[in-house]
Amino acid sequence: MTQMKKVFKTIGSIFFLVMISSLLLFIKYRPAYSVEINGENLGYVSNKNDFQKEIDENILKTDEEGIAFIALDNVNYSFEFASRNMVDNSTTLANVSSKSTKIYRIYEVSSDNSEDTVYTKSEDEANNFVNNLKTKYDKVDANLKITVLYIEDEVSDETIQTAKANLENTFETKQNEIVETEKKKAAAAVAARKASARKASSTKTTSSSGTSSSAGTASANLNGVSFTALPITSYTMSTRYGTVNRAHGTPHSGLDLAAPTGTAIYAAASGTVISASTSSGGYSGYGKLIKIDHGNGVQTWYAHCSSILVSSGQTVSAGQQIGRVGSTGYATGPHLHFEVRINGKTYNPQNWLY
Ligand SMILES: [Zn+2]
Numbered sequence: 001m002t003q004m005k006k007v008f009k010t011i012g013s014i015f016f017l018v019m020i021s022s023l024l025l026f027i028k029y030r031p032a033y034s035v036e037i038n039g040e041n042l043g044y045v046s047n048k049n050d051f052q053k054e055i056d057e058n059i060l061k062t063d064e065e066g067i068a069f070i071a072l073d074n075v076n077y078s079f080e081f082a083s084r085n086m087v088d089n090s091t092t093l094a095n096v097s098s099k100s101t102k103i104y105r106i107y108e109v110s111s112d113n114s115e116d117t118v119y120t121k122s123e124d125e126a127n128n129f130v131n132n133l134k135t136k137y138d139k140v141d142a143n144l145k146i147t148v149l150y151i152e153d154e155v156s157d158e159t160i161q162t163a164k165a166n167l168e169n170t171f172e173t174k175q176n177e178i179v180e181t182e183k184k185k186a187a188a189a190v191a192a193r194k195a196s197a198r199k200a201s202s203t204k205t206t207s208s209s210g211t212s213s214s215a216g217t218a219s220a221n222l223n224g225v226s227f228t229a230l231p232i233t234s235y236t237m238s239t240r241y242g243t244v245n246r247a248h249g250t251p252h253s254g255l256d257l258a259a260p261t262g263t264a265i266y267a268a269a270s271g272t273v274i275s276a277s278t279s280s281g282g283y284s285g286y287g288k289l290i291k292i293d294h295g296n297g298v299q300t301w302y303a304h305c306s307s308i309l310v311s312s313g314q315t316v317s318a319g320q321q322i323g324r325v326g327s328t329g330y331a332t333g334p335h336l337h338f339e340v341r342i343n344g345k346t347y348n349p350q351n352w353l354y
Contacts, residue, residue: 025081027084028083028084029081029082029083029084030046030081030082030084030087031079031080031081031082032044032045032046032079032080032081032082032086032087033045033046033047033048033051033077033078033079033080034077034078034079034080034082035048035051035075035076035077035092035095035096036075036076036077036078037072037073037074037075037076037096037099038073042092042095042096042099043086043088043091043092043095043096044080044082044086044087044088044092045077045087045088045089045092046087046089048077050089051077051089051092051093052075054089054093055072055075055093055096058093058097059072059093059096059097059100060072060100062102064102065121066104066105066106066121066154067102067103067104067105068103068104068105068150069103070100070101070102070103071100071101071102071103071152072096072099072100072101073099075096101152102152102154103150103151103152104150104151104152104153104154104155105148105149105150106119106120106121106148106149106150106151106155107119107120107121107122107123107125107126107146107147107148107149108126108145108146108147108148108149109126109129109130109144109145109146109167110144110145110147111142111143111144111145111167111170111171112142112143113140113141113142113143113170113171113174114166114167114170114171116163116166116167116170117163117167118160118163118164118167119149119155119159119160119163120160121155121160123146123148126146127146129164130144130146133167133168133171136168136171137171137172137174137175138175139174139175139178139179139182140171140174140175140178142171221352222298222340222342222351222352223296223297223298223342224295224296225269225271225294225295225296225298226269226318227268227269227318227352227353228268228269228318228319229266229267229268229269229318229319230266230268230353230354231257231265231266231267231268231300231302231336231338231353232257232259232263232264232265232266232325232336233266234259234263235257235258235259235263235335235336236257236258236259237255237256237257237258237354238256238257238258238335239252239255239256240252240255240256240348240350241253241254241255241346241347241348241349241350242348253339253346254301254303254337254338254339254340254346254349255337255338255339255349255350255354256335256336256337256338257335257336257337257338257354258333258334258335259325259334259335259336260325260334261306261324261325261326261327261334262306262324262325262326263324263325263334263336264321264324264325265290265302265305265321265322265323265324265325265336266318266319266320266321266322267292267300267316267317267318267319267320267322268292268300268318268338268340268353269292269294269298269300269318270294270315270316270317270318271292271293271294271295271300271315271316272292272293272313272314272315272316273290273291273292273293273310273311273312273313273314273315273316273322274291274292274293274299274312274313275289275290275291275312276289276290276291276308276310276311276312276314276322277289277308277312278328279303279329283303284329285329285330286301286303286304286329286330286337287303287304287305287326287327287328287329287330287331288303288304288305288306288307288308288323288326288328288329289301289302289303289304289305289329290302290305290308290310290322290323292316292322297342297343298340298341298342299339299340299341299342300338300339300340300341301337301338301339301341302322302323302336302337302338303329303336303337303338303339304325304326304327304328304329304331304334304335304336304337305323305324305325305326305328305336306323306324306325306326306327306328306334307323307324307326308322308323309321309322309323309324310322310323340352340353
């Protein structure tokens with residue numbers, strides 16, 4: 001019996017010790033959840049579902065303006081016995097919060113024309129800015145784009161204002177460049193028009209099919225003789241009346257109107273052909289020469305012809321074709337040497353024609 005008593009006593013003692021130990025353990029430790037993010041322990045909580053609700057309510061949910069959402073990596077829970085003083089919801093929540101990141105929604109305004117980028121806090125602000133640029137700098141092909149971006153750092157108002165000013169400056173410069181270019185182009189166009197008007201006034205080009213009626217028209221009166229046709233209608237004036245050059249030696253007695261060989265020559269006014277031949281004597285340099293007498297001492301001469309289509313004594317009407325341009329006589333290239341003479345004296349044909 002004493003043996004049995006000893007056994008019971010021992011069992012009792014062991015049970016008592018286990019109970020005491022358990023009690024001591026429960027005083028210091030308690031079952032809890034270790035809260036971890038990316039393997040890092042952030043504290044212990046008593047109830048993982050309640051704690052997750054706290055995270056949702058206090059960390060992930062936000063009404064703060066400009067914040068799109070709060071980024072937080074996965075929170076993991078593992079069941080453990082934890083030292084009672086370690087189980088602390090509020091501290092753990094603060095630790096979890098410190099691992100969260102505010103993600104701001106911003107609107108990026110960018111342009112193909114600039115490296116400057118503007119960030120705005122709202123879509124309205126972005127649209128307003130873009131519309132303002134388009135209105136103010138209408139000549140700039142801006143290709144402005146608005147892109148929604150999610151970023152971790154809040155953009156300060158100062159940064160926004162500076163970026164806006166920079167982009168506006170870029171556009172201002174572009175617009176000014178375009179305006180300047182347009183001005184230059186406009187000025188060049190005006191100059192070109194003036195030049196072409198000058199050329200037109202000296203060329204008096206008209207269509208020609210070789211018939212008398214289609215010769216270039218002109219209208220001027222000399223001693224009752226009216227010049228109503230241009231001797232040639234398409235030409236380059238190579239030497240004016242009175243010019244002294246090597247080819248003539250003396251002041252030029254007429255107008256040199258350069259044109260391709262064969263170009264039609266018309267009578268400037270109606271009259272009678274008085275000479276239509278290779279000139280000789282004092283006028284050998286004229287090559288094949290046509291002289292027309294218009295009456296009242298007025299004559300017109302057409303020199304260096306390649307061919308003569310009229311004969312001496314023939315009456316011609318104004319604009320009638322009388323010959324073709326050539327380079328007979330003293331000529332360095334095909335041209336019509338045209339003279340107006342009154343009583344044998346030469347005058348500047350440009351007083352009446354060209
Ligand atoms: Zn000449």
